[in-house]
Amino acid sequence: xxxxxxxxxxxxxxxxxxxxxxxxxxxxxxxxxxxxxxxxxxxxxxxxxxxxxxxxxxxxxxxxxxxxxxxxxxxxxxxxxxxxxxxxxxxxxxxxxxxxxxxxxxxxxxxxxxxxxxxxxxxxxxxxxxxxxxxxxxxxxxxxxxxxxxxxxxxxxxxxxxxxxxxxxxxxxxxxxxxxxxxxxxxxxxxxxxxxxxxxxxxxxxxxxxxxxxxxxxxxxxxxxxxxxxxxxxxxxxxxxxxxxxxxxxxxxxxxxxxxxxxxxxxxxxxxxxxxxxxxxxxxxxxxxxxxxxxxxxxxxxxxxxxxx
Amino acid sequence: xxxxxxxxxxxxxxxxxxxxxxxxxxxxxxxxxxxxxxxxxxxxxxxxxxxxxxxxxxxxxxxxxxxxxxxxxxxxxxxxxxxxxxxxxxxxxxxxxxxxxxxxxxxxxxxxxxxxxxxxxxxxxxxxxxxxxxx
Numbered sequence: 315x316x317x318x319x320x321x322x323x324x325x326x327x328x329x330x331x332x333x334x335x336x337x338x339x340x341x342x343x344x345x346x347x348x349x350x351x352x353x354x355x356x357x358x359x360x361x362x363x364x365x366x367x368x369x370x371x372x373x374x375x376x377x378x379x380x381x382x383x384x385x386x387x388x389x390x391x392x393x394x395x396x397x398x399x400x401x402x403x404x405x406x407x408x409x410x411x412x413x414x415x416x417x418x419x420x421x422x423x424x425x426x427x428x429x430x431x432x433x434x435x436x437x438x439x440x441x442x443x444x445x446x447x448x449x450x451x452x453x454x455x456x457x458x459x460x461x462x463x464x465x466x467x468x469x470x471x472x473x474x475x476x477x478x479x480x481x482x483x484x485x486x487x488x489x490x491x492x493x494x495x496x497x498x499x500x501x502x503x504x505x506x507x508x509x510x511x512x513x514x515x516x517x518x519x520x521x522x523x524x525x526x527x528x529x530x531x532x533x534x535x536x537x538x539x540x541x542x543x544x545x546x547x548x549x550x551x552x553x554x555x556x557x558x559x560x561x562x563x564x565x566x567x568x569x570x571x572x573x574x575x576x577x578x579x580x581x582x583x584x585x586x587x588x589x590x591x592x593x594x595x596x597x598x599x600x601x602x603x604x605x606x607x608x609x610x611x612x613x614x615x616x617x618x619x620x621x622x623x
Numbered sequence: 624x625x626x627x628x629x630x631x632x633x634x635x636x637x638x639x640x641x642x643x644x645x646x647x648x649x650x651x652x653x654x655x656x657x658x659x660x661x662x663x664x665x666x667x668x669x670x671x672x673x674x675x676x677x678x679x680x681x682x683x684x685x686x687x688x689x690x691x692x693x694x695x696x697x698x699x700x701x702x703x704x705x706x707x708x709x710x711x712x713x714x715x716x717x718x719x720x721x722x723x724x725x726x727x728x729x730x731x732x733x734x735x736x737x738x739x740x741x742x743x744x745x746x747x748x749x750x751x752x753x754x755x756x757x758x
Contacts, residue, residue: 352674352675352676493669497665497666497669500665501663501665501666518672519669519672520669521674522668522674522675522676523674537674537676538673538674539637539638539639539673539674539676539677542638543637543638586635603635604632604633605632605633
């Protein structure tokens with residue numbers, strides 16, 4: 315059911331000062347509140363820590379610092395595993411120990427573990443994904459196996475879905491089906507999805523919030539539309555000299571700039587109105603202003619982060 | 624139900640503003656009749672590729688204006704539109720369209736006189752076309 319109104323729902327998950335330290339990799343520190351009833355996309359390049367974050371949220375990876383609460387339960391070594399029965403987790407890669415099972419056997423196993431399991435829903439999902447259920451999972455193509463996993467993860471209607479690159483291997487039809495099924499799941503109103511993705515279109519169609527990660531560091535947590543509404547690329551013509559380039563760095567909300575031709579500069583800002591006013595006050599002429607794509611924004615955030623290192 | 628709202632990526636207005644003014648227009652012009660059930664927030668957001676937060680805000684604003692009503696469990700409906708309000712809106716839409724045209728004119732360095740004569744030409748031509756059209 316839809317809820318209308320300004321009241322903010324409780325967090326499905328909260329992370330306070332969470333860090334994971336491994337030999338070659340550090341994740342965090344993360345301070346996050348994942349809102350209930352909404353879809354949060356985790357966006358980042360390979361090796362940015364998306365999968366580590368998911369394992370952390372599932373209690374499969376111990377954290378070295380900080381506190382994690384999932385669906386109101388504090389995660390820790392002595393945590394009751396009960397909370398895991400309320401979560402649908404789709405790992406990045408299929409589990410090797412399921413190789414010799416058929417889809418049917420995998421589902422039977424899941425049906426015993428999850429209290430919300432519904433065979434009817436499972437069969438409907440298999441049909442809508444057009445998935446096979448007779449063959450052993452290792453005999454299935456990557457996409458076919460993904461469809462079976464998606465059906466299993468949705469069949470128990472969990473309170474929270476953690477999806478680690480769910481669309482990898484899916485053909486365009488199965489991808490559409492996945493989007494429809496996830497939308498239907500969210501229609502219940504009190505469900506939450508956290509989805510790792512680097513497919514721009516998927517993020518645009520599904521997400522309400524976006525978390526950017528880069529080499530284990532959070533680069534920002536944004537409401538999607540506010541993000542796309544505020545970030546702009548402005549192209550301007552200016553007198554070319556050292557002084558102008560210095561003044562360029564003082565543009566309000568500047569996130570990055572480059573010279574695209576003699577006297578022509580391109581800049582990225584998250585305060586476009588003030589930035590334009592500043593440019594006019596400097597006597598520069600703005601030639602164009604446009605919205606930015608997800609990967610352009612991520613690129614900007616990464617450059618900013620690298621510069622601070 | 625599909626609602627003909629189009630987001631123009633090149634407009635500077637924020638998404639919620641674009642969606643809200645178009646939806647308001649559809650209701651005030653009568654294109655969405657009284658009693659029409661709107662799509663769910665999630666469905667509408669997905670079709671516009673925006674977040675449910677934005678659509679929720681639009682529904683909430685239009686509900687405060689008395690154009691929409693939400694019934695728990697059933698959804699959001701179009702309410703009855705006051706005829707005075709509709710009349711007022713008719714001019715609003717036209718003024719908006721002229722604003723855009725004048726903006727383009729100024730960008731291309733047209734003088735007010737040039738724009739006025741263009742407007743008169745356009746009116747004459749279109750009126751003539753309408754007269755010629757078989758009824």
